Amino acid sequence: MEQLFNRKYIIQGLFIVIAIILLAKLFYIQIISDKAFVAAESNVLKKKFKYPARGAILDRKMRVIVQNEPVYDLMVIPNEVKSFDTLALANALDISVDDIRKNMRKARLKSNYQSTPFSKQISVQSYARLQEIMYRFPGFSTQDRTIRHYPDSVGGQLFGYVKEVNQDDIDKSDGYYRSGDYIGKSGLERSYEEFLRGEKGVVNTVYDAKNIPQGSYADGKYDINAISGERLISGIDIQVQKLGEELMTNKVGAVVAIEPSSGEILAMISSPGYDPNLLVGKSQGNNYMDLIGNPYRPSMVRPIQGYYPPGSSFKPIDALIGLQEGVIDPNMTFNCPGYYMAGNHKVKCEHVDGNISMRRGIARSCNTYFCHVFQKLITKNGMKNQRQTYQDWRDKVAKFGFGSKLDIDLPFEKKGYFYNADHYDKIYGKRWGYTTVISQAIGQGEITATPLQIANAMAIIANRGYYIRPHLIKAMGDKLLVKKEYVTKNYVGVDEKYFEPVIDGMQEAVNSAWGTAVLSRIPDIIMCGKTGTVQNSRGKNHSVFIGFAPRDNPKIAIAVIVENAGFGSTYAAPIASYMVEKYLNGAVSGNRVAQVEWMKNQNLLPLLIDKSKKLKLTKADSLIIRKTDSLKRINDSLRLKAATAKRPISAQLVKKPTITIKSDPNKK
Amino acid sequence: MIQQQGNRFFFNVDWITVLIYILLCIIGFANIYASIPHPDNSAAFDFSSSYGKQFIYVISGLVLGLSLLLFDGRLFNVFAPFIYGITLILLIAVLFIGRNVGGNQAWIPIGSFRLQPSEFAKFGTALLIARYVSTFSPKFRDFKSIFIVGIIVAAPLVLIMMQPDTGSALVFLAFMFPLYREGLSGYFLLIFLGMIVLFVADFLVPVSILIAIILTISGLFIYANKRKQKLIITTVFVTLIAIGYLFVVKIAYEKVLQQHQRNRIELMLGLKTDNKGAGYNVIQSQIAIGSGQATGRGFLQGTQTKYGYVPAQSTDFIFSTIGEEWGFLGCSVVIGLYIFLLLRLINLAERQRSTFSRVYGYSVACILFFHIFINIGMTIGIIPVIGIPLPFISYGGSSLWSFTILLFIFLKLDSNRMGFI
């Protein structure tokens, strides 16, 4: 029989085994796994994010064009809500008791345990009322954040808009964005997101088991202060921008004005535009859908996305390359019988110019002259080498910025079409020559460019041979940082001396009696320019003007395109001249003030025959678009003819000396 | 016997055990102090708070313990049936006049003090078993002696189950070990272990698979012992009982156990997760303990403890405070102290000449062991939530005093080990 006292060891052994089991489990949960530690932290620690104010955007004279406005959201954590006085809350918020219940249900659907918006962007009055009675509503809290505000209500497409991040943004951000954050979705808000957004702050608060805050975690050691976004200084002159948008009211088109010496964009108008304040806050979603659905496509950023044939504004470039290549000299003349025969294809000229030289050819925009120049350029190496010569010419023109992006600081820029020789090989095989592509000579046909490219070409001429990539933001943050690509000069390979004869012609176009843009002369300022009438297969021709001023030491280069408006001299040139004058002199002077008002009131919106019935234009005041009926269109065109005829006289009758566009950005 | 002159009462007392007892009480007091909120402007020492009361319980417990040493050890032997009888009467009384706390009819209020008869039933039972074994020297080979000790254990156990206080009742199973030491067959322990294994397996594995496993094992066993007819019959018998047991457990589980008990078992077995309901305590307790990591957050620095995330933190879940604020190191020290105490008690029991003292000593060690294992096991999630206190550490006068009485009676018996009781 076994010794019973040996059973002591079995019992003691059991004690030890159990102790080891306990210690093993403890070792696991305390030392190996950190799950419990993490869970403990999340038990007591609640992180509250502090949202920094986005950076402001200033214009070139440091006037605020984009700023922030505080708004207040009422938040709720549904499972912390005790039964409360619904009526009192409804009264404080100015909504119905039903709405309270509805919002509560919505919040519960989103999350029971997390702070969810209950009522977004409550009024300042509601906010004040709530502050006094908040203690009666456990589970509710107010959160302040800022939304964008645009004092001048201009530049919608340039600034873009800011919106709550979607899952895609969160996934792509390497953990920076969390649900509920905001991100710049388009325009400058998008391209400068990293500067504008600032740095989020975090406040760590300790909560007890009953969810009552117990103060700061670790004496705030891990708290992070929110850092406001960096300020951007734009090259925009808000007054010129505003005048431009008013002039382009009820017109489809684009204006781009550049300071040639710096590449800074002074004004950039995409018409029809919209008030950027529409894409802010509560009704952002609805307004956005309205914009998207609008047949005039105000959401399109025409200066960088619209494709237009450069038209006769392309002619100075022909002339410059001709001079550089030595195929022509400024005094060489060609005969213009009112047309040019390219093989058996006739290119018409607007006039019968007779023997015409470069200066006059440019001033009168003679198609015949430039077809001859083009012929010389493409055939200079003999008829057999036309393909290669075309390609060389094409590459030289491309240096002016055509056919590729200019890398402006806006998203979604397009590059336009400007074909290489291969393209024609594909269509015509080897059997093509200058006559096949003769329309390139006058900037028609297969070449298309964005208004930005066209304005940039003008800046090149103003600079006599180089450009700086056009950009909207000239300095970032307090350190006034500038991106390197926005200070580098890009030379186009045409010597400075060849520019003067071309500029002479452009000066005459505006300033001499036979010029095409003579009606747009600005008193005391020598503007050099060029009108263009771009054929439009789908309707009335586009009215185009390009130019720069003053002739010496130019301060502004501009391109104006008004769709379906006919001759360049009628609309585009005057609009350019008012903006140039406004920029250079600070105001439009004399009898031109009345002309400005007249121009603003012109409605040149193309008829939308098919879509007009479906057209739903809500918030007529907000969109700058008006629906027009055909009767009004006829009246407009009649009045237009009359007005053009007797404009100088009628303008004199108006006694207002000058007009300053209301421009104080601080006044709302 | 010279020392007996000046120090007669405390002669031969095992002061090392007393020292461990005091250490554990101090650890208990400190952690109870830590597990209630301490505003910065609170008074220096608040006797109306739980730690203030525990302070009084510890001091009075120590006085009670030391004064037990003044008794003649033989009295416990003599009065064993009487004490047992009183505890049974109290257990019956509590069913009628007891205060219902948390669904358990467990307390008899006496002034501001609440007497918990189930605590005292433990040493009452221990004394009577010791008395029975020492008087009749049964070897537990016969049915009669097993039946008699079975009755002695079952009477208070059933009465406590009726409160119902399953946790305290379970502790009475601890008497298996002293009886085992006195000759009860090891098969009882194996059967007991087998029942637990089958019980757990019954929930985790489908019955059909379990039966298949049992049949396979017994088949192989019979094949290996095919010449021994008697063994084969026993095996078949045991197999049938085991299979029957599986179904009984299933049915009993559904019909007998209450919903909250079922929940606790299912949570422990991982069949259910519940972060807010019955599982909340265990999850929060494990979070608190686990977050202590190697060395703990430091005294009064435990966030889970300070901000009330673990319910019943100063009583049944006091170990979570130790785990959080003192980490693995602190837990090891406490478990180490307990194991040292338990092993020492077994050694002390073995050095008794008197069977009465030895059986009683084993009973004390094993009751403490059950409390420690069940309580700590519960706080770290390896045992279902069974609300029994951690000896000497958990808050509460009734449990501290009953453990003190349990322990100091043995110390008194041990100091008399040279004589016969």
Ligand SMILES: [Zn+2]
């Ligand atoms: Zn001509």
